[in-house]
Amino acid sequence: MQDKILQTLAALEQPQRMRILFACESGSRAWHCASADSDYDVRFIYVRPLPHYLSIGQHPDTFSQPVSDRLDLHGWDVRKALALLRSSNPSLLEWLHSSVVYRADEPWLTACRALAAQSFRPRPLFHHYLAMAHNNRQTSADWTAKRYLYVLRPLLCAWWLVHYQRMPPLAVDALCDGLPLDTSQRESMATLLCARRGATEQQPVQRYPILDALIATLTIRLPEQPPAIRPPADMALFDEFLLHTVVPPLQPA
Numbered sequence: 001m002q003d004k005i006l007q008t009l010a011a012l013e014q015p016q017r018m019r020i021l022f023a024c025e026s027g028s029r030a031w032h033c034a035s036a037d038s039d040y041d042v043r044f045i046y047v048r049p050l051p052h053y054l055s056i057g058q059h060p061d062t063f064s065q066p067v068s069d070r071l072d073l074h075g076w077d078v079r080k081a082l083a084l085l086r087s088s089n090p091s092l093l094e095w096l097h098s099s100v101v102y103r104a105d106e107p108w109l110t111a112c113r114a115l116a117a118q119s120f121r122p123r124p125l126f127h128h129y130l131a132m133a134h135n136n137r138q139t140s141a142d143w144t145a146k147r148y149l150y151v152l153r154p155l156l157c158a159w160w161l162v163h164y165q166r167m168p169p170l171a172v173d174a175l176c177d178g179l180p181l182d183t184s185q186r187e188s189m190a191t192l193l194c195a196r197r198g199a200t201e202q203q204p205v206q207r208y209p210i211l212d213a214l215i216a217t218l219t220i221r222l223p224e225q226p227p228a229i230r231p232p233a234d235m236a237l238f239d240e241f242l243l244h245t246v247v248p249p250l251q252p253a
Helices: 002-016 078-086 090-096 106-118 122-138 145-164 172-177 183-198 209-224 235-246
Strands: 019-026 040-047 062-068 071-077 101-104
Touching (some): 002 040, 019 090, 019 106, 071 078, 090 106, 090 122, 106 235, 122 145, 122 209, 145 172, 145 183, 183 209
Parallel strands (some): 040 071
Antiparallel strands (some): 019 101
């Protein structure tokens, strides 16, 4: 599948007049908890030629294709990505921290990750993860392993932000390892992850009373202890990075 992803990304650049700066896996595969039939959620950041950014006209700042053969492809223009990075957009930060990278302009990615760390604001992520957990908990769907993880993982991410004030790890195993879960909670999480990795997307699972109790406790306690407010970083940092991305450096004579 990786060869197909790389070929698909390469085939986009010339006809779409874009250069892909970074492409990664998002979602359950990046969280190391994919099921047997999980899609490949490929997310990327791209830059277009300089005249695109000098026009007063409105241009699309995203690109996507219909899901085909379990390949879900979606990208953001670098200007949109940097504007969202300044507000610590959770989706973008998870892309930048993904361990499954398909394409990368390494100097650009290194600089972008450094800018993300410099401008990181934990509170927007905290509220995003709480809202995600609430929405996934309220759905009328059966309790599948996927649904459990889509409720628990954001709650654990919010808990991580309260504890550490920094970006939580994407892998669910690493997230659990860094939090003060008790032995029974860890064992239940390990059982759930095994069930998720061996099941299909819609396969119901048994209820986990210990995890149900954990969900209830975190849902009540976490909103009472949000992380500290941090102001947005200076916009000039992002403008400068955008300029260096869009305008190619002069080549020596």
